[in-house]
Amino acid sequence: MKHFEANFDGLVGPTHNYAGLSFGNVASLNNAAATSSPKDAAKQGLKKAKALADLGLVQGMFAPQERPDIHSLRRMGFSGTDSDILNKAAKEAPALLRACCSASSMWTANAATVSPSADTHDGKLHFTPANLVDKLHRSIEPTTTGNILQATFNDSRYFKHHQHLPEHTSFGDEGAANHTRLCSEYGHAGVELFVYGQEATNPSAPRPQKFPARQTLEASQAVARLHQLDDDGTVYIQQNPDVIDQGVFHNDVIAVGNQNVLFYHEQAFLNTQAKLTEIKNKFGESALHFIEVPTSKVAIQDAVKSYLFNTQVVTLPSGEMAIIAPTNCQENPAVFAYLNELVTLNTPIKQVLYFDVKQSMQNGGGPACLRLRVAMNQDEVAAVNQHTLMNDGLFNRLNQWVDKHYRDRLLVADLADPQLLIESRTALDELTQIMQLGSVYQFQR
Ligand SMILES: NCCC[C@H](NC(=O)CCC(=O)O)C(=O)O
Structure with missing residues (x-):
């Protein structure tokens, strides 16, 4: 049986904007109130996704979320018609309106944690949406994320969907951005690395001083339990709190893995040597490549600015690996x-391919943030909703859809425009037909 590692990229939504919502994410704060281009953002993302499909990789797309999120604004006490709600929120609580308008679901590395069937006791592929409780604008994603995942992986013979973890800081969960899987072949049992920022239940354990540690050990352990992983196939590693304080808000800003390669910065982890030994022991016989980048070659600040580690390391059909990097890496x-x-x-890494994803980068999301990896065998790929898979037809269709519905420019002040809400809903309603997702949005229910 053939095995693949598919990438599911998040289609950038029509409200893509720079609102400075992510404390601890340097790019998000630095670009607060800049003018965005939802159209360029969506097209940059589609281009990268199409290029990976053209390289012979399995590539899918996830639909964006419904924003402005009127449903959440109603829960916060705003009432009346949809445009009354936008109006009142803009006047009385602009920060809440901004939180309900982010297109942040584009970063699907934060959509969920995924464990392939080769690693799980029941032989199913498991998904747990991330609760993203550390950031208000992201904490409103998981329910719809779950709907979209179920509409995409909609065959219970192969796929097992869990509810997101309890919505409390003890279980802060950011999904696959803090999870990497090493394996000899995609279809063989692998070692799943869970990288966490703090231990919620142990106040004396190390933690960052300045910026939040979004992922807890408790959350990672809960996901591993839900996914029926073996202790022999899991390693928990603490992220170095000092680098979190320098803007490394997720592990995928400082480390990335693929098959038998772990590519990471010297300062990424705590207890690095002991953890590498544990990985080696659990990985077994086959050769592992630990590619450690020293500070003398790349300083943390350069890694954060360029997103050297927020790259995708992919295995091409030839068996060689390539790095999918943002053009920002060429500029540093x-x-x-x-x-x-x-x-x-x-x-195994033999080439680097550069992509302009600057619209996303300006909010702190690189190529790796934009994708969720799902390793699958050929039966599982066949069971995926085929209308979500990238090919010439879907690429053309989605580009036309973006051209028809998206604005060229968007300012934070435009978020209260009732017309933007109408445009977004019209676009998403059409998208659910293109991708045959059913009624995944609140406004359709
Ligand atoms: N994996 C990359 C995630 C980037 C994301 N940025 C944001 O949400 C910025 C949104 C804004 O500031 O408008 C975050 O920090 O979670």
């Missing part, structure tokens, strides 16, 4: 020099 001299050297070293 230290990082560009490092990548040029990396492809000459004795590792």
Whole structure:
């Protein structure tokens, strides 16, 4: 049986904007109130996704969420017609309105944690949507994320969907951005690495001082239990709190893995040597490549600015690996020099492909943030909703759809425009037909 690692990218929603909502995420704060282009953002994302499909990889798309989120604004006590609600929220609580308008569901690395069937006791592929409780604007995502995941992976013979973890800071869960799977082949049992920022129930354990640690050990352990993973196939690693305080708000800003490669910064983790030994022991016989990038070559600030580690390491049909990097990596001299050297070293990574995803980067989301990895065998791929899979037809259809519905420019002040709500709902309603998702949105129910 053939095995694949599919990437499911988040289609950027029509309200993509820069609202400075993510404390601890340097790009989000620095670009607060900048003008965005929802149209360019969506097209940049589609281009990257299509390029991966053209390289011979299985590539899917997830629909964006409904924003402005009128349902959440009603829960917060705003009432009347939809446009009354937008009006009142804009006047009385603009920060709440901004939180209910983010297109942040585009970063599907935060949509869920996924465990492939080769790793789980029941032989099913498990999904747990991330609760994203650390940020108000993201904490309103998980229910719809669950709906979209179920509409995409809609065959209970193969796929097992869990509810997101309890909505409390003890269970702060950011999904696959803090999870990497190492394996010899995608279809063989692997070692799942869960990287957490703090232990919620142990006040004396290390934690960052300045910025939040969004992921807790307790959340990671709960996901591993839900997914029926073996202790022999899981490793919990604490992220270095010092780098969280320097803007590394998720592990995927400082480390990325693929098959037998772990690519990470020297300062990424705590107890690095002991943890690498544990990974080696659990991984077994096959050769592992630990590619450690020293601070002397790439400083943390350069990693955060360029998103060197927020790259996708993918295995091409030839068996060689490629890095999918943002063009920001070309623009940073230290990082560009490092990548040029990396492809000459004795590792499986042989080429780097650069993509302009600047609209997303300006909110702190690189190529790896934009995708959720789902390793599947061929039967599982066949059981996926085929209308979500990228090909020439879907690419053209989605580009036309973006051209028809998306604005070229958007300012934070535009979020209260009732017309934007109408445009977004019209677009999403049409999208659910294109991708045959059914009624995944509140406004359709
Ligand atoms: N994995 C990348 C996630 C980036 C995301 N940024 C944001 O939500 C910024 C939104 C804004 O500031 O408008 C976050 O920090 O969770």
